[in-house]
Amino acid sequence: MSTATYTVVGMTCGHCVSSLTEEVSAVPGVTDVDVDLASGGLTVTGDAEVDDAAVRAAVEEAGYQVAGA
Template identity: 50%
Template structure:
């Protein structure tokens, strides 16, 4: 298992978290996602390393910005 953490800016509520979760969970190989508007963190686990650019693009599609923590 691989765990990867990102800082996400712009999230303010549960709806924001859900939007990010829906986009990131579409990435092949993602096993679980923990996203928090309160802390501005996105932590995902996967069987293999997930391309950072894919995660950043998914978060961007949800309307937010992410950087690898």
Template identity: 50%
Template structure:
């Protein structure tokens, strides 16, 4: 199982977290999405071939800013 973590801007509530979980969960290979509002972070777990570009695009599609993955 692979883990990717992203810093996300613009999140402020559980609705934000739910929107991100919904969009990112649709990316192929994703098995779990954990959103930490306090840390402004999203951690994605899934198959070894997770595509960082698709994960970033899903977060942006949900309406939030995202920075490069954090080393996990």
């Protein structure tokens, strides 16, 4: 099991959290997604190593950006 953390910018409401959770949950191998609206924190847990590029692509697909990307 592995865990990766990101800071996401652009989220403003609960709908943002839901959209982001849905997109990132669809990444193959991801087993859990935790989004903290207040801090912009995104924690992704997977069975194996989390595919960083796929997670970042899912964040962008949801309409947000990973800070520092």
